[in-house]
Amino acid sequence: MAEAAWLETHEGADVGPQIIFGMDATGRCTLSVGPGLAALGFGPNELVGTNLLDVYRDDPLGTEAITRALAGERFHGEREYLGRRLALHFEPLLDDAGHVTGAAGVATDVTDQRASESAGAAAQRRAHELASDLSRFKALVEASPDFIAIASLDGRVEYLNPGGRALIGMPADTDVRRTTITDYLTPEGVAASLEIEQPAVIRDGHWEGQTTLKRWASDDSIPVVVASFLMRDISTGEPFALATVQRDISERVAAEASLRDLVEQRSALLTRLVDAQDAERARIAADVHDDPVQACAAVDLRLGLLRRRLREHAPDLLPELDGLQESVRGATDRLRALLFDLEPPDLHEGVTPALARAVEEVFEGTDVIRSVDGTAEPQMPESTRAVAYRIAKEALVNAFKHAGARHVRVLVSGVDDGLQVLVEDDGVGPGDGLESSLPGHRGVSGMRDRATLAGGRCSVEARPEGGTCVLLWLPGAH
Structure with missing residues (x-):
């Protein structure tokens, strides 16, 4: 009767599938009913007559529940059984x-309920994490000095961060939702946005480049670097807004303009310097031709006349006269070579053809194998080509005078927006002799100084396989 009364009080409870047990004072099952039995593989009252302590022999929690109930205590707990989670409630x-005559219990299948609770808790944690992430992201955007904006797909602006407002000078109380993308751009920026940026964002989902923002209520422009992209729905992937992050690059643009001015000034100064050097070379050449060369030629002529007289009257002086005449002729040849060196090079076809002619002139009459290659020669200002030619020719003269080389190679190419000239040989390698070249020349130091003055660099190094490598680089006009 006590078992029936307890069962009556628990029927209809708002719980999951249940199994209701009854047992006598020894633990023998007297009742086993409920819809939860099917999930465990049992039929109604199939366990009746079985000692439940034997059934739960390997289940510490089940054994504890039965033992405590038969000892007169209530028991509440949960256990895993056959892949299901059961909530146990046993009453003596x-x-x-007041003597214990048995016990009754309810095992409620709470598997789905606990899973739902766990999923709910996980969803709650995820929602909290998302809210936290959104809060941090909002703080980042609000604190950023960059221009960060969101617009609808039709171009209406929905959000502009404080840094963006400050950058363009927009008052804090201006409602950005009454503006469109074009309200923030200069005419040039509007054209670029319509013709380049927006089509690229629609086509590719993103675009990066440069444009100009407009200061609010003025025509002043602000150069910016831009990263614009589509914002997409996390679930569907469909775009719902346009976003842009733009950074002020006014200082960089100003620095680049200053650098361009300096480059132009350097190029103009180099041109004037080369012109002045060529003018001075022409003046020296004229002076040498009109005075020393003519004088030496006259002396040679007089010595020839004197030689005829000495042959008749003092033949023993002829050897001394021959040596003197040979010295005069050598001096005349050197002066004529200097005149040739002082002549301005023909560079209208480029450095490569000019150096090809110089190689043949320097090594004429020798068995030195030489090659000149300049198929990749870039377009350069005349003054830069003149400096490159003079330095490279100096390297060729050094190779002829000091290296004792069997092979000489010249390579002209474009490197790093500039002109590079490589002169290498397989001779004895660089040494002290290079520092003091021909009279009037300053060897390696002069080559380096010329390159530095033109904004470039010149190195003279030994080649691993033997010989010397002269590497010259001069910047272009940009």
Whole structure:
């Protein structure tokens, strides 16, 4: 009767599938009913007559529940059984004298309920994490000095961060939702946005480049570097807004303009310097031709006349006269070579053809194998080509005078927006002799100084396989 009364009080409870147990004071099952039995593989009252302590022999929690209930205690707990989670509630059954006559219990299948609770808790944690992430992201955007804006797909602006407002000078109370993308751009920026940026964002989902923002209520422009992209729905992937992050590059643009001015000034100064050097070379050449060369030629002529007289009257002086005449002729040849060196090079076809002629002139009459290659020669200012030619020719003269080389190679190419000239030989390698070249020349130091003055660099190094490598680089006009 006590078992039936307990069962009556628990029927209809708002719980999951249940199994209701009854047992006598020894633990023998007297009742086993409920829809939860099917999930565990049992039929109604199939366990009746079985000692439940034997059934739960390997289940510490089940054994504890039965033992405590038969000892007169209530028990509440949960256990895993056959892949299901059961909530256990056992009550002792007492007679009128208060003696334990058995126990009754309910095992409620709470598997789905716990899973739902766990999923809910996980969803709650995820929602909290998302809210935290959004809060941090908002703080980042609000603190950024960059121009960060969001617009609808039709171009209406929906959000502009404080840094963006400050950059363009927009008052804090201006409602950006009454503006469109074009309200923030200069005419040039509007054209670029319509013709380049927006089509690229629609086609590729993103675009990066440069444009100009407009200061609010003025025509002043602000150069910016831009990263614009589509914002997409996380679930569907469909675009719902346009976003842009733009950074002020006014200082960089100003620095680049200053650098361009310096480059132009350097190029103009180099041109004037080369012109002045060529003019001075022409003046020296004229002076040498009109005075020393003519004088030496006259002396040679007089010595020839004197030689005829000495042959008749003092033949013993002829050897001394021959040596003197040879010295005069050598001096005349050197002066004529200097005149040739002082002549301005023909550079209208480029450095490569000019150096090809110089190689043949320097090594004429020798068995030195030489090659000149300049198929990749870039377009350069006349003054830069003149400096490159003079330095490279100096290297060729050094190779002829000091290296004792069997092979000489010249390579002209474009490197790093500039002109590079390589002169290498397989001779004895660089040494002290290079520092003091021909009279009037300053060897390696002069080559380096010329390159530095033109904004470039010149190195003279030994080649691993033997010989010398002269590497010259001069910047272009940009």
